Amino acid sequence: MASRIESLLYNYDKIVNEPWSVTLSGQEKVWFLVYDPAEQRKIDLRTGDFEGYTKKAGKNWVEINLKSCFPQWMSNHDYKEEYFAQPVDIADQIESDFRNYVVRFLNEKLSDAIADENTVVAITQVSSLFGFLMLSDILKQITNSIKGRLLIFFPGEYKSNHYRLMDARDGWSYLARPILA
Secondary structure, eight states, rough: OOOOHHHHHHHHHHHSOOOOSSOOOGGEEEEEEEEOGGGGGHHHHHHHHHHHHHTTTTTTTEEEEOTHHHHHHHOTTTHHHHHSSSGGHHHHHHHIIIIIHHHHHHHHHHHTTOOOOTTEEEEGEEEEEGTTTHHHHHHHHGGGGGGGGGEEEEEEETTTHHHEETTTTTTEEEOOOEOOO
């Protein structure tokens, strides 16, 4: 019996090798690789395998890791010392300024010349946004920038066309294609 990670790799391999329609909307170009949050480290260790299957299918691979977004944004903030002293005061800034920072960060990466119609752009470490922003809000703002396919490494669950990040928040319905074990 194959492990869940092996099943994800197998199912991803099948999907990445399918013909890619050029008439899809931005939302339909998004793939969610859904896995149990407890398996995050195993997934991190196997990211290279997903890249390998992508290249074997004749597609390009670009990885965008979101883990450093919050620390980079915070380290450049004028009032960071005050926010560390009174963390509740940063809530408004996260909802507006940090969200805009993440959207700009992703749009810049997605508009990169390397990320063309033949590219899988893999977004990793989306759990680093958990507790700060809603992934659904970010995706709504970047889908027009998707040229090839956007692969979201998604620690959460998928049921009845609803996604729940980290199994904690209310799910949202999305047109993305799930890749399940």
